[in-house]
Amino acid sequence: MSRQEVSSSASGIGARARSLMSGSKPRAVASLGIVFGLGAIGTLAAWSDTATATSGVFSTGSIDLQLDGEQGNPDAYAFATLTKENMSPGERVAAELPVENTGTTPFNYTMLAAASSSDLAPHMVFKVTNGTSDGELCSGDRLGPDTWLVEGDSVDPFDGPRTLAPGQSENLCIQMRLHPDAPNSAQNKSVQVSFNFNATTA
Secondary structure, eight states: OOHHHHHHHHHHHHHHHHHHHTSHHHHHHHHHHHHHHHHHHHHHTOOOOOOOOOOOOOOOOOOOEEETTBOOSSSOOOOTTSOOSSOOTTOEEEEEEEEEEOSSSOEEEEEEEEEOSOTTGGGEEEEEESSOBOSSOBOSOBSSOOEEOOTTSEEOOSSSOEEEOTTOEEEEEEEEEEOTTOOGGGTTOOOOEEEEEEEEEO
């Protein structure tokens, strides 16, 4: 092969390479490179933010039923003013018992009168009012009907639960009477009554 032919062949290859580099394809490849580059820059520059909300404090209230300023639990309140000895048929005795809500939430309360096992119990009748006592009779409105004690059992003297708001109190007046028709067999008998209170949230 002659030197002229080699030179001519090399020259032709170089011309085709220059033609390809100066054509549309290299420009398209370059354009794609620019687009890809912009996309990468946009992802790195994304902004973000966060936020948090915190609630207030949740707390519980309380109910606290007291009798004349005393808890009455676990030791019973000594309701010593409601007592009478040597009763005759028809005689009465009355005493006041303040009920208080010293807690922080309203409550409903009930009361059950539990009589000891005694033959005298069925001959004792009582009522409860929201008034005051003169030692024998209760004033004020009745909170239920006249109620007979039941030997060794409990009775409910209220028409329904009573409601007290926090800091509120009401005065109960309890009047006990030996029924006028009490028989001779009721002589020399005694009975004791426990007034059991139960409070629940209103």
